[in-house]
Amino acid sequence: MVQDNHWQQVDRPGEGQAVCFDLKASMRLPDGKAVELQEQGFLLCFQGELRAWRNHCPHAGSPLDWIPGQFFSDDGDALICHTHGARFQPLSGACLSGLCPRGLFPLEFEDQGDVVLVPVSLASYK
16 A cells, blocks of 8 residues: 555564565666666564665675565575675675675665555655
């Protein structure tokens, strides 16, 4: 359910879990035409804290999850990129190991208890 044109609701994930959500994005081509793109974000719960990240590897540009919605390493201590195995700290998004020119791209969110508001598009909070 969309709260307004900038926010959408997602269910609060359980500890050590994540929920994915769609993000709209647009790109202007060299000829001036705008193209609408579909991106994805994810909201996770780690050590009782929520974080929202863009589902986008900062190195390869591919989605991080190896199975839709599966972001955590086997030990549950890090987020792992399925493309090349880079590891990221779940709360800060910092690169812990692997090929990463930067950490994860954070997304704003608003915790409302059982549900959480996340952006509808990448432009919602720029």
